[in-house]
Amino acid sequence: MFDYTLCAEDGAARAGTFTTPHGDVRTPAFMPVGTVGTVKGLIMEEVERLGAGMVLANTYHLYLRPGHELVRRLGGLHAFMRWDGPILTDSGGFQVFSLASIREIHDDGVEFQSHIDGSRHAFTPESVMEIQRALGADVVMAFDECPPGGADRATAEAANRRTLAWLERCRDRFRELEDESEGPEQALFPVLQGNVYGDLRREHARSFRDMDDWPGYGIGGLSVGEAKGDMWRILELLHGELPDDRPRYLMGVGYPDDLLEAIARGCDLFDCVAPTRNARHGTAWTSEEGQVNLKAARFREDTRPIDPGCDCYTCSRYDRAYLRHLVVSAEWLQVRLLSIHNLRFLVRLGEEARRRIGDGTFDGWRRDWLERYRKQRSPA
Amino acid sequence: MFDYTLCAEDGAARAGTFTTPHGDVRTPAFMPVGTVGTVKGLIMEEVERLGAGMVLANTYHLYLRPGHELVRRLGGLHAFMRWDGPILTDSGGFQVFSLASIREIHDDGVEFQSHIDGSRHAFTPESVMEIQRALGADVVMAFDECPPGGADRATAEAANRRTLAWLERCRDRFRELEDESEGPEQALFPVLQGNVYGDLRREHARSFRDMDDWPGYGIGGLSVGEAKGDMWRILELLHGELPDDRPRYLMGVGYPDDLLEAIARGCDLFDCVAPTRNARHGTAWTSEEGQVNLKAARFREDTRPIDPGCDCYTCSRYDRAYLRHLVVSAEWLQVRLLSIHNLRFLVRLGEEARRRIGDGTFDGWRRDWLERYRKQRSPA
Numbered sequence: 211m212f213d214y215t216l217c218a219e220d221g222a223a224r225a226g227t228f229t230t231p232h233g234d235v236r237t238p239a240f241m242p243v244g245t246v247g248t249v250k251g252l253i254m255e256e257v258e259r260l261g262a263g264m265v266l267a268n269t270y271h272l273y274l275r276p277g278h279e280l281v282r283r284l285g286g287l288h289a290f291m292r293w294d295g296p297i298l299t300d301s302g303g304f305q306v307f308s309l310a311s312i313r314e315i316h317d318d319g320v321e322f323q324s325h326i327d328g329s330r331h332a333f334t335p336e337s338v339m340e341i342q343r344a345l346g347a348d349v350v351m352a353f354d355e356c357p358p359g360g361a362d363r364a365t366a367e368a369a370n371r372r373t374l375a376w377l378e379r380c381r382d383r384f385r386e387l388e389d390e391s392e393g394p395e396q397a398l399f400p401v402l403q404g405n406v407y408g409d410l411r412r413e414h415a416r417s418f419r420d421m422d423d424w425p426g427y428g429i430g431g432l433s434v435g436e437a438k439g440d441m442w443r444i445l446e447l448l449h450g451e452l453p454d455d456r457p458r459y460l461m462g463v464g465y466p467d468d469l470l471e472a473i474a475r476g477c478d479l480f481d482c483v484a485p486t487r488n489a490r491h492g493t494a495w496t497s498e499e500g501q502v503n504l505k506a507a508r509f510r511e512d513t514r515p516i517d518p519g520c521d522c523y524t525c526s527r528y529d530r531a532y533l534r535h536l537v538v539s540a541e542w543l544q545v546r547l548l549s550i551h552n553l554r555f556l557v558r559l560g561e562e563a564r565r566r567i568g569d570g571t572f573d574g575w576r577r578d579w580l581e582r583y584r585k586q587r588s589p590a
Numbered sequence: 591m592f593d594y595t596l597c598a599e600d601g602a603a604r605a606g607t608f609t610t611p612h613g614d615v616r617t618p619a620f621m622p623v624g625t626v627g628t629v630k631g632l633i634m635e636e637v638e639r640l641g642a643g644m645v646l647a648n649t650y651h652l653y654l655r656p657g658h659e660l661v662r663r664l665g666g667l668h669a670f671m672r673w674d675g676p677i678l679t680d681s682g683g684f685q686v687f688s689l690a691s692i693r694e695i696h697d698d699g700v701e702f703q704s705h706i707d708g709s710r711h712a713f714t715p716e717s718v719m720e721i722q723r724a725l726g727a728d729v730v731m732a733f734d735e736c737p738p739g740g741a742d743r744a745t746a747e748a749a750n751r752r753t754l755a756w757l758e759r760c761r762d763r764f765r766e767l768e769d770e771s772e773g774p775e776q777a778l779f780p781v782l783q784g785n786v787y788g789d790l791r792r793e794h795a796r797s798f799r800d801m802d803d804w805p806g807y808g809i810g811g812l813s814v815g816e817a818k819g820d821m822w823r824i825l826e827l828l829h830g831e832l833p834d835d836r837p838r839y840l841m842g843v844g845y846p847d848d849l850l851e852a853i854a855r856g857c858d859l860f861d862c863v864a865p866t867r868n869a870r871h872g873t874a875w876t877s878e879e880g881q882v883n884l885k886a887a888r889f890r891e892d893t894r895p896i897d898p899g900c901d902c903y904t905c906s907r908y909d910r911a912y913l914r915h916l917v918v919s920a921e922w923l924q925v926r927l928l929s930i931h932n933l934r935f936l937v938r939l940g941e942e943a944r945r946r947i948g949d950g951t952f953d954g955w956r957r958d959w960l961e962r963y964r965k966q967r968s969p970a
Contacts, residue, residue: 247915251631251922253907276890276915283891284911292907510656511663527633527672531664535627535656542631542925 212348212397212425214457214478220572222449222476225564228264228426228457230296230348231395232288235263237457237478238563240469240556241298243486246271247281247291249553250486251546254293259523260550261557264296264348266481269341270305274324274331278344286346286394298481299347301338301401303354304430304461315355317372335379339398343387346394351428352380354401359435366405366431370414373403374421381422399459401428406440408447415451426457429477433462438471445475452476466495466559467583470576473563485556489548492537495555496520500583504548509534522554523547592728592777592805594837594858600952602829602856605944608644608806608837610676610728611775612668615643617837617858618943620849620936621678623866626651627661627671629933630866631926634673639903640930641937644676644728646861649721650685654704654711658724666726666774678861679727680841681718681781683734684810695735697752715759719778723767726774729839731808732760734781739815746785746811750794753783754801761802779839781808786820788827795831806837809857813842818851825855832856846875846939847963850956853943865936869928872917875935876900880963884928889914902934903927 213229228235241264242249242257249257249265257265267287272278284290287297303320306312310322310331319334335353342350353376355369377400384398400418404411418424429448432441445460452458459479460472469480488494492504496517502509504516515525516533524533524547536544566572593609608615621644622629622637629637629645637645647667652658664670667677683700686692690702690711699714715733722730733756735749757780764778780798784791798804809828812821825840832838839859840852849860868874872884876897882889884896895905896913904913904927916924946952 246919246921247912248921248923251926253903253923253926275919276911280891280911284893290912290915292912511660513664523633531656531660532627532670532672535670539626539655541626541628542922543628543633545922546631546633546926 211395214426214455216454218568220567220570221474222446223474223563223567223572224476224478225567226457226478228478230264230397232294232296232348233263235296235479236561236564238469238473238560239263239479240553240560241266241479241481242553242557243268243481243483244291244293245483246275247287249549251542251549254291256523256550257293257553258295260554261561262295262553264298264479265293266298266300267291267345267347268302268305269299269338269345270302270309272299272345273302273341274326278341282344282346286344288346296349297347298349298459298479299342299345299351300461301351301353302333302341303338303401304356306333307356307358317375319353335376336383339380339383339387343384343393343396347396348394349397349399349426350384352377352398352400354403354430356401356403356431356434357405359405361405363407363410366403366407366410370403370410373401374414374417377418378421397425399426399428400424401430401461402448403431404444405431406436406444408444411444411447412451415448419451419453424456426459426479427452429458429460432460433464433468438468442471442475445472445477449476466556467580469556469559470563470580473560474573474576480556480560485552486545486549489545489552492544492548494533494548494551497579497583500585504530504534504537506534516551517555520551520554520558522551524551591775594806594835596834598948600947600950601854602826603854603943603947603952604856604858605947606837606858608858610644610777612674612676612728613643615676615859616941616944618849618853618940619643619859620933620940621646621859621861622933622937623648623861623863624671624673625863626655627667629929631922631929634671636903636930637673637933638675640934641941642675642933644678644859645673646678646680647671647725647727648682648685649679649718649725650682650689652679652725653682653721654706658721662724662726666724668726676729677727678729678839678859679722679725679731681731681733682713682721683718683781684736684841686713687736687738697755699733715756716763719760719763719767723764723773723776727776728774729777729779729806730764732757732778732780734783734810736781736783736811736814737785739785741785743787743790746783746787746790750783750790753781754794754797757798758801777805779806779808780804781810781841782828783811784824785811786816786824788824791824791827792831795828799831799833804836806839806859807832809838809840812840813844813848818848822851822855825852825857829856846936847960849936849939850943850960853940854953854956860936860940865932866925866929869925869932872924872928874913874928874931877959877963880965884910884914884917886914896931897935900931900934901938902931904931
């Protein structure tokens with residue numbers, strides 16, 4: 211049921227089709243984040259109209275609320291959140307390490323306290339597979355240890371070893387669960403770690419490939435505070451280490467310029483809360499003026515859409531003057547309209563990259579696009 | 591351009607058609623509130639799909655932000671908020687008396703401080719006409735003094751006198767403005783005061799009718815804390831005093847049961863923030879179970895829509911279990927989905943009342959409806 215077809219390449223950049231039980235995802239593709247089973251403020255018909263092929267939901271959040279067993283009883287995540295397209299759930303690891311308060315990390319798993327009510331919980335590689343089985347996403351992620359950006363080599367090395375050991379346990383439990391019940395068809399992606407250490411990255415990738423033939427690869431431990439140059443260097447290295455015929459999901463990226471840079475280095479799938487978080491702060495992306503904050507007084511009587519080249523609902527219907535009024539008045543509609551624009555902006559960037567890769571004009575286009583975007587970029 | 595045709599009556603209840611430059615409003619009609627030029631969280635296509643014939647916006651809020659002159663330069667309120675249907679703006683009086691901090695009320699007008707930044711402003715009958723001219727709504731309201739519920743007779747009497755004097759100034763300035771420019775076609779409604787004092791109410795209504803032939807009447811000073819019985823008594827009294835062939839707008843009502851009671855007493859137009867405010871608190875209205883709060887644990891696995899008899903988007907697409915999850919998680923989508931339901935609930939109540947008035951079954955239906963609604967009404 212899962213398959214990745216590479217349709218075209220331009221340098222390291224790839225255009226492909228990732229087939230899942232809930233439909234095809236044409237890559238490169240940005241996945242909107244539906245943290246607790248809702249893309250903040252949007253109905254799923256709107257998400258579909260954005261052209262989003264696949265959405266992401268967070269295991270950590272759904273485990274705490276409403277609980278994975280409840281989601282299972284209600285028919286699984288697709289039915290629960292009214293989305294018939296492909297879904298990917300993360301492992302919960304990133305949230306446990308960044309959001310919850312950790313009580314203990316040991317070889318068996320992680321003990322943590324809920325960020326909601328302080329209640330105590332534990333994730334193990336096995337339990338994370340069970341939770342994601344109950345949620346029923348198409349793609350599930352292996353439980354990994356993600357050290358913070360700036361971690362020293364010894365820490366990164368230890369996290370790599372643990373992630374590798376956990377991966378084996380994830381795979382075994384994942385297979386057991388598949389055998390136990392008809393359940394949903396799912397693909398398990400491992401998560402590559404190794405921080406900014408090239409040799410650890412290479413070693414991790416090779417160990418993963420030795421362990422199994424994975425349907426896709428998650429690239430973790432980037433965009434966690436390291437220098438941009440380090441991220442690009444690691445992606446270039448991984449491009450040579452990962453199989454051509456499997457999708458590569460760069461976790462937590464990103465902003466428009468980072469997305470293009472990562473596509474240029476062979477990444478296929480992306481997710482980030484930046485589009486919706488920026489929407490909450492009144493910030494929108496434009497191709498001609500970079501990132502703008504609509505609160506600025508210069509938009510007071512500006513009757514142009516946010517981005518005249520954009521085909522989203524917001525740009526087709528509203529002008530900057532009205533959107534500025536919503537932002538200044540802290541109105542609910544602001545979040546919705548700016549989220550639609552920012553999400554469409556990234557989805558469209560993936561679409562255009564794919565087209566450019568197909569006709570061999572990706573690299574020149576990317577350079578021009580980035581130059582224009584960065585030159586105009588105003589401080590948010 | 592403005593006309594009210596009475597189509598049917600059942601007791602005091604009236605079905606009519608109110609014609610405006612931006613279309614007909616079939617009454618009884620609930621008007622969604624778009625405080626600062628947005629019905630909280632909704633796009634205007636959604637408001638249209640609710641069946642709403644007319645929306646309300648608040649002069650006080652728009653005067654402060656973004657400013658009425660800016661709205662005028664941007665093409666007026668219809669263009670600004672993307673709503674081609676009829677709009678009514680209130681006079682700002684109610685917000686000045688309830689939201690701003692009053693510095694002084696005198697015969698010329700009211701001095702107040704903005705609730706946003708404490709800046710000083712003044713409203714006079716004339717300035718309120720100028721502001722509403724700039725906004726360009728179809729129906730504009732006269733500037734009135736609305737004493738709080740429980741005001742003594744002397745206070746109510748003084749407010750009546752002032753409101754009457756202000757009304758004459760409003761009318762004169764309104765006509766001057768009409769003569770000065772092509773501008774939008776607008777209708778000016780006076781606002782009846784008199785608190786719960788029957789003789790003051792009667793006197794006010796008669797003075798208004800003596801002063802002019804108004805295109806419609808606002809009924810103010812009710813639903814401000816008085817006993818329900820007092821409100822019904824005043825409406826019954828006014829039914830005999832107001833002309834049959836003019837619409838009556840009961841300001842600030844209301845909840846579903848109040849709406850039905852007021853329709854039964856001859857009111858045609860209504861507005862209230864209750865549908866959207868309740869949505870923010872997780873509260874929804876149902877015809878079989880009264881008012882329910884979706885946070886309740888009993889909805890945890892409830893796969894029914896909020897109201898199985900409702901035809902709104904929310905009820906056609908989502909179940910209580912998912913909505914409860916949104917409410918418990920304080921997700922943005924909650925406000926939007928519950929607002930759609932609650933607004934549709936009131937609009938539909940108006941539609942059904944109209945149908946029942948037309949076929950002469952209004953009164954029995956109303957009694958049954960209220961009995962069922964109130965019997966089941968759970969504490970929110």
